[in-house]
Amino acid sequence: MKNNLLPLGTRDEFGRRAFEKQHIISVIEDTFADRGFAKISTPLIEKQAVFEPYQLGNNQMYRLLDSEGDTIVLRPDMTLPIARFLSSTNVSLPQKFWYVGDIFRVGRKLSGAYNELTQAGIELVGYSSIKAEFECLVLINQLSQKLLDESVEIELGIADFANIVLSELTDDEDLKSEIAEALFEKRVPKYEQLIQQFDQDSTYKFLLKWPRLFGQPDKIFEQLKQFDLSTAVEERINELKEVIDWMKQTMPEQSVSIDLSSRAPQTYYTGLTFKGFSKAGSGYLFSGGRYDKLLSNFQDVNESAVGMGVNIDQITDLVVLNSQKKQKNLIYFKAEQWQQAEELLQKTDNGILSLSDNLDAAKSEAKKLNANLINMTEGEYID
Secondary structure (H helix, E strand, O other): OOOOOOOOOOOOOOHHHHHHHHHHHHHHHHHHHHOOOEEOOOOOEEEHHHHOOOOOOOOEOOEEEOOOOOEEEEOOOOHHHHHHHHHOOOOOOOEEEEEEEEEEOEOOOOOOOOOEEEEEEEEEEOOOOOHHHHHHHHHHHHHHHHHOOOOEEEEEEEOOHHHHHHHOOOOOHHHHHHHHHHHHOOOHHHHHHHHHHHOOOOOHHHHHHHHHOEEOHHHHHHHHOOOOOOHHHHHHHHHHHHHHHHHHHHOOOOEEEEEOOOOOOOOOOOOEEEEEEEOOOOOEEEEEEEOOOOOOOOOOOOOOEEEEEEEHHHHHHHHHHHHHOOOOEEEEOOHHHHHHHHHHHHHOOOEEEOOOOOHHHHHHHHHHHOOEEEEOOOOEEEO
């Protein structure tokens, strides 16, 4: 019999991880509902055409054929199904939605990444005001405080910043794409080689500095003063300054950085982007931004939209890791001491009742759990 019948990139969840993950989902759901968002659920399978504008990077989609011969996929994203829903219904806008569900992306073999991920998020559709972005930033701040022990840093970017800068240099789309790719991937030697041909351009000094324009906002803004920037570029910088000033006033304790050389999460993003990551280095926990071309794949008329995704699995990993650092206390007792054991359990941090038959079995249980054993049968603590 095979030892592992699971498809590659999937896993079973049980015990502490399953408990923590469900708790995280509950907190997120309650937070979204309390702020007036309406829940939306979309099918696990969709027609492949729904995801035509979606970039999978090194991943692929799970593809199937339905009974009519059409290609359907396990959804790799939660935003575009909502766009598909809006384009095919008469739901009045603006609307604020929230969702929780699993997405599927086939990763490279031996990459160590999971192909099944749980994602929560919000979509604010029909809102052109910067207040929609502010709502997302507030939620990142609130959820990180509710769910995590350590602080989360918010990184801001501009989806079309690279396109604006490079379009002022050249009309060659292939060259723009090549420069942007080297910039996003931080392949500085390749990038500098590509921009060398613009060494007589007034923005060349900026171009040389561009890959390193990330970090604390005040320092970046100060550096930008020395460059000759176009009106369009200055407008984008001023938009970032507006957001930074608002964050300082509204959530002064929130750590924030900017990256002017970051890649937009998807091609349909059009404005401010934001990512929230733990300083423990586990990747992005929150990600989103403005995408006013959300419905362009489904209808002629676009709608303003801002969205944010929450990586529940990444957050769960952090929470479980932190809980493992706290030593458990295993309480061993006789059956007739059950009431006293219950009372002690209520007073004991990270307490667990041992259901072992005898003291030796309880000691073995404590060793497996790496727990401190509290022996109520003798009124003493046994390490």
